[in-house]
Amino acid sequence: xxxxxxxxxxxxxxxxxxxxxxxxxxxxxxxxxxxxxxxxxxxxxxxxxxxxxxxxxxxxxxxxxxxxxxxxxxxxxxxxxxxxxxxxxxxxxxxxxxxxxxxxxxxxxxxxxxxxxxxxxxxxxxxxxxxxxxxxxxxxxxxxxxxxxxxxxxxxxxxxxxxxxxxxxxxxxxxxxxxxxxxxxxxxxxxxxxxxxxxxxxxxxxxxxxxxxxxxxxxxxxxxxxxxxxxxxxxxxxxxxxxxxxxxxxxxxxxxxxxxxxxxxxxxxxxxxxxxxxxxxxxxxxxxxxxxxxxxxxxxxxxxxxxxxxxxxxxxxxxxxxxxxxxxxxxxxxxxxxxxxxxxxxxxxxxxxxxxxxxxxxxxxxxxxxxxxxxxxxxxxxxxxxxxxxxxxxxxxxxxxxxxxxxxxxxxxxxxxxxxxxxxxxxxxxxxxxxxxxxxxxxxxxxxxxxxxxxxxxxxxxxxxxxxxxxxxxxxxxxxxxxxxxxxxxxxxxxxxxxxxxxxxxxxxxxxxxxxxxxxxxxxxxxxxxxxxxxxxxxxxxxxxxxxxxxxxxxxxxxxxxxxxx
Numbered sequence: 036x037x038x039x040x041x042x043x044x045x046x047x048x049x050x051x052x053x054x055x056x057x058x059x060x061x062x063x064x065x066x067x068x069x070x071x072x073x074x075x076x077x078x079x080x081x082x083x084x085x086x087x088x089x090x091x092x093x094x095x096x097x098x099x100x101x102x103x104x105x106x107x108x109x110x111x112x113x114x115x116x117x118x119x120x121x122x123x124x125x126x127x128x129x130x131x132x133x134x135x136x137x138x139x140x141x142x143x144x145x146x147x148x149x150x151x152x153x154x155x156x157x158x159x160x161x162x163x164x165x166x167x168x169x170x171x172x173x174x175x176x177x178x179x180x181x182x183x184x185x186x187x188x189x190x191x192x193x194x195x196x197x198x199x200x201x202x203x204x205x206x207x208x209x210x211x212x213x214x215x216x217x218x219x220x221x222x223x224x225x226x227x228x229x230x231x232x233x234x235x236x237x238x239x240x241x242x243x244x245x246x247x248x249x250x251x252x253x254x255x256x257x258x259x260x261x262x263x264x265x266x267x268x269x270x271x272x273x274x275x276x277x278x279x280x281x282x283x284x285x286x287x288x289x290x291x292x293x294x295x296x297x298x299x300x301x302x303x304x305x306x307x308x309x310x311x312x313x314x315x316x317x318x319x320x321x322x323x324x325x326x327x328x329x330x331x332x333x334x335x336x337x338x339x340x341x342x343x344x345x346x347x348x349x350x351x352x353x354x355x356x357x358x359x360x361x362x363x364x365x366x367x368x369x370x371x372x373x374x375x376x377x378x379x380x381x382x383x384x385x386x387x388x389x390x391x392x393x394x395x396x397x398x399x400x401x402x403x404x405x406x407x408x409x410x411x412x413x414x415x416x417x418x419x420x421x422x423x424x425x426x427x428x429x430x431x432x433x434x435x436x437x438x439x440x441x442x443x444x445x446x447x448x449x450x451x452x453x454x455x456x457x458x459x460x461x462x463x464x465x466x467x468x469x470x471x472x473x474x475x476x477x478x479x480x481x482x483x484x485x486x487x488x489x490x491x492x493x494x495x496x497x498x499x500x501x502x503x504x505x506x507x508x509x510x511x512x513x514x515x516x517x518x519x520x521x522x523x524x525x526x527x528x529x530x531x532x533x534x535x536x537x538x539x540x541x542x543x544x545x546x547x548x549x550x551x552x553x554x555x556x557x558x559x560x561x562x563x564x565x566x567x568x569x570x571x572x573x574x575x576x577x578x579x580x581x582x583x584x585x586x587x588x589x590x591x592x593x594x595x596x597x598x599x600x601x
Contacts, residue, residue, distance in 0.1 A: 038172060039097065040131045041104040041123055042082075042089030045145050048122035050463040054444040056112035056119065058083050059297060060162075066090065066111040067168045073107065075100040078170040080163035080177065082138070084155050085200070085231070085295075085443040085462060086145050088112070091135070093172045101125055129493050135176060136485045136492075139184035141193060145462075145469050146203045147478065148193040153184045154230060175496070183488045190484065192477040200465065201235045201293075204439045205242070207460045207468055208291070218242035224289035225249050226282065226303075227296040228256040231441050233263075235293040240264050240272040247274045248289065250282050252296075286311040286436075293439045294446035305450035308436065312456045316435050320454040434458040494562040501561040501570040505554045507579050512546050 043056065058066065063081045070079035070092055078093040090108055094100030105123060109116035126134045134143070139156055141148040160177040163169035169177070187193050202214070209217035223244045225236045228251040236247050247264055251257035257276035264274035277285055286292065286307065294302055312320035432455050440447040440461040451459045520539055524530075530538070561569045574581065 037094060037097065037128050038091070038131045038176065039094045039100045039104065039128075040089055040091045040126045040134060041101060041108060042087060043119070043122045043124065044087035044089070044143070045462075045466050046143065047124050050443075050461075050466060052114065052119070052122055053086060053088070053462075056088055056108075056114045057443045058088060058112060059299070062111050064162065064166055066107060067163060067166055069107055069111070070104065071168045073103045075103050078163075078173045079168045080159055080173050082135075082156060082159045084152065085441060086466070087138075087143075089138075091131070091173060091176070093170065097127060129489060132176065132492055133485060133489045135180045136183045136488055137482075139180040140187040140481050140485060141184070142478065142481060142485070144200075145466055146200055147469075149200060149203075150184075150188060150194070151200065151231075151234070153181060156180055156184070172496075176492075179488070179492055183485065186488075187481045187484050191480045193481050200441060201231065201238050201439075203469065204293075204441060204460050204465055205238065207465065208437045208439055208458060210458075215242045218244050218291070220245050221290035222246045222288060223248070223291045223293065224282070224285050225260075226279075226292065226294040226446065227251060227442075228253070228260045229295065229297070231295040232293065233260055235295065235439070235441070236260060236264055236274075237267075239291065239293070240267065240270040240274070244272060244291065247272055248285050249274065249276045250279050250285065251276070252279050254278050283307060283311070287314040289436070291437045291439070292447075293441065295441040296446055298442070298446060299444065301448050302442075302446040303438075303448060303451070305448040305454065308438070308448070308451045308457060309454055312436050312454065316456060318456070320456050432456050498558050498562040501558060501573070504570045504573050504579065505558065508554065508573060508577055509550060511577065511579060512550060516542050516546055 043053065045053065048056075058081070063083055067079040067081050067090075070076050070090065075094040075096050076092040077095075080091045082089045082091065088108070090104050092100060092104060094104075105120065106116060108123070109119045112119065135156075137143050138152060141150060141152055144152055156177060160169060160174070160181075163173060163177075205214045205218070218239060219242070221244050223236075223239045223246065225232050225239070225247060228249060232249075232251075236249060240247055247261070249257040249261045249264075251260075254276060257278075261274040261276040264270065264272055282303075286303070289311075292303070296302055309320040312318075435456040436458075438447055438451060438457065438459040440459065443462055445461055447459060447461065449459075449461065449463075451457050516539075519542065520535075523538065524535070557569050557573060573579070
């Protein structure tokens with residue numbers, strides 16, 4: 036059997052696909068149960084977070100396993116297999132171990148170094164154990180991943196390279212400023228009472244908000260979270276719980292809203308957000324995302340151009356008259372033109388009355404046009420060789436409402452991005468912001484830890500793979516000794532008990548000495564990469580019964596389960 040993982044994450048798929056592929060808790064349980072019911076797999080666990088969905092399995096066939104796991108992911112996520120396949124990644128054996136260890140250390144997180152993933156891995160293992168879909172391999176793998184993640188955080192400064200998604204999101208809401216200074220005295224509304232929402236509420240409380248209101252579909256869970264916040268020793272925040280139907284009213288009073296629920300539909304629509312802003316400020320929250328990008332603000336038309344006649348210009352001048360800072364002679368005007376249009380545009384500009392200093396001759400212009408046309412034909416656009424002139428942006432009013440959406444699929448309508456007086460940060464915008472975040476030097480040290488731990492785990496697994504064979508060999512040798520002693524008893528009935536004991540011990544010592552060096556060496560060889568074949572060679576050389584070896588393995592698994600902590 037071999038470890039296989041098939042999945043998709045923020046690194047392989049756009050947020051829109053992750054959002055549609057998100058699995059509820061019930062869907063996750065059904066997925067792992069269907070996986071172990073499938074022919075190639077004997078164990079299964081699913082790791083599902085706000086930015087990844089991964090299915091781990093112990094399979095006996097690689098290609099059949101990939102096909103089966105991909106199909107099951109598509110079926111349970113509701114995204115068609117053809118659409119999902121381009122975004123899936125596959126890791127096998129040591130590469131699968133390396134991937135999970137990297138995930139556990141926060142190296143593969145949207146915010147590098149964040150520690151929340153350890154809790155999510157622990158929850159994933161607990162669900163698989165509860166459903167009895169995690170056997171020896173996945174138990175060993177996930178428990179070791181947790182140890183590796185903890186080691187990375189304790190031995191390196193990976194925590195300095197990243198933070199929780201909640202903290203990173205709040206920093207984005209604060210526009211990169213000090214979160215405590217930004218949050219001080221504000222009123223916060225937290226929608227949801229799960230682990231992410233609880234972390235958000237605690238983070239806001241420590242940041243100094245004046246009040247935290249918790250809304251949840253299960254009111255008792257909202258009350259429990261509010262009570263924990265109120266009774267906490269490290270904050271003096273006021274906290275209270277409200278039912279979900281009270282959210283519209285609380286939205287009007289809140290300054291900051293964090294939402295992370297398991298809902299499959301929108302929790303806050305753009306209309307509800309706009310109404311809350313209007314009730315709060317007395318001004319309509321106008322949509323600033325109209326086609327002109329002006330948000331309803333009139334922009335003065337550009338002065339008439341002196342470059343040629345409009346009827347000969349290949350550009351749609353009427354469409355660009357409202358575009359602040361647009362120049363019909365600049366790089367932006369010709370970017371993406373095909374060769375024929377580019378040549379027409381160059382001729383049109385050349386016939387204009389633009390004052391060009393140090394004007395080149397016709398031959399030089401022709402050469403330039405030819406070169407630019409060749410560039411367009413090759414790369415599809417003209418690369419800009421200088422920094423474009425800054426374009427005057429349309430000033431937005433200061434946000435009256437800050438929204439942080441940490442749910443997948445999204446809780447808050449993406450259309451709220453365009454509302455005046457609203458700042459919305461969601462998983463998609465966090466992914467874009469984190470792409471530019473600097474990585475600490477400790478990341479390299481964590482990568483070395485992961486590589487070492489992967490090698491050690493692989494060696495331990497390979498050594499464990501041959502142990503049942505070695506045990507079966509020693510059992511067979513003990514049976515041979517017992518048979519020969521019994522036969523000797525029949526031939527020499529006059530031996531006393533002391534003599535029989537001496538003979539028995541001598542024979543056992545001979546057998547043990549003969550087997551000691553080969554069994555120790557074969558364990559060492561089996562632990563090395565490519566050493567899996569030594570177990571098969573041992574079984575063949577000594578004609579060991581495969582069922583005896585399998586029985587030893589099953590006994591070992593039963594012992595592990597009894598010794599495993601709850």
